[in-house]
Amino acid sequence: MSSWDDASGSADQPGPPPLTMEERAGVLDDLAELEVFRTLLEPTGIKGIVVDCPDCDEEHHVDWALMQANLRQLLEEGQTGRHEPPFDPDPDDYVSWDYASGYADGIAAVADREEPGGEGRGGRHARDD
Numbered sequence: 806m807s808s809w810d811d812a813s814g815s816a817d818q819p820g821p822p823p824l825t826m827e828e829r830a831g832v833l834d835d836l837a838e839l840e841v842f843r844t845l846l847e848p849t850g851i852k853g854i855v856v857d858c859p860d861c862d863e864e865h866h867v868d869w870a871l872m873q874a875n876l877r878q879l880l881e882e883g884q885t886g887r888h889e890p891p892f893d894p895d896p897d898d899y900v901s902w903d904y905a906s907g908y909a910d911g912i913a914a915v916a917d918r919e920e921p922g923g924e925g926r927g928g929r930h931a932r933d934d
Contacts, residue, residue: 839869839872840873842906842908842909846900853869854872854901
């Protein structure tokens with residue numbers, strides 16, 4: 806998953822360089838995965854993703870819509886801006902990207918087993934689609 810950045814371009818300092826094709830593909834993959842995660846986890850009460858911030862060494866609780874907006878901004882501008890975290894978030898309402906990915910893999914594996922002829926097939930990751 807992509808990291809957070811507060812760099813902003815000005816007349817004196819240009820903004821970040823455009824994303825490479827590989828980076829863009831990674832962000833597009835992240836957006837697709839995020840939609841899967843939200844579809845599966847939001848109905849269970851999960852409000853978003855928790856992100857470990859290397860800049861401030863704290864966890865940021867980011868709701869689904871804000872995470873999507875951040876990824877779209879990263880695609881369009883090559884960076885994300887700083888956003889105020891939710892006031893006093895309940896950590897139980899947020900999961901890590903790895904947890905969400907594992908959850909999606911588990912749901913896919915169960916669905917594969919329940920499909921006719923799906924026995925013995927391994928789970929699929931959201932990026933495998």
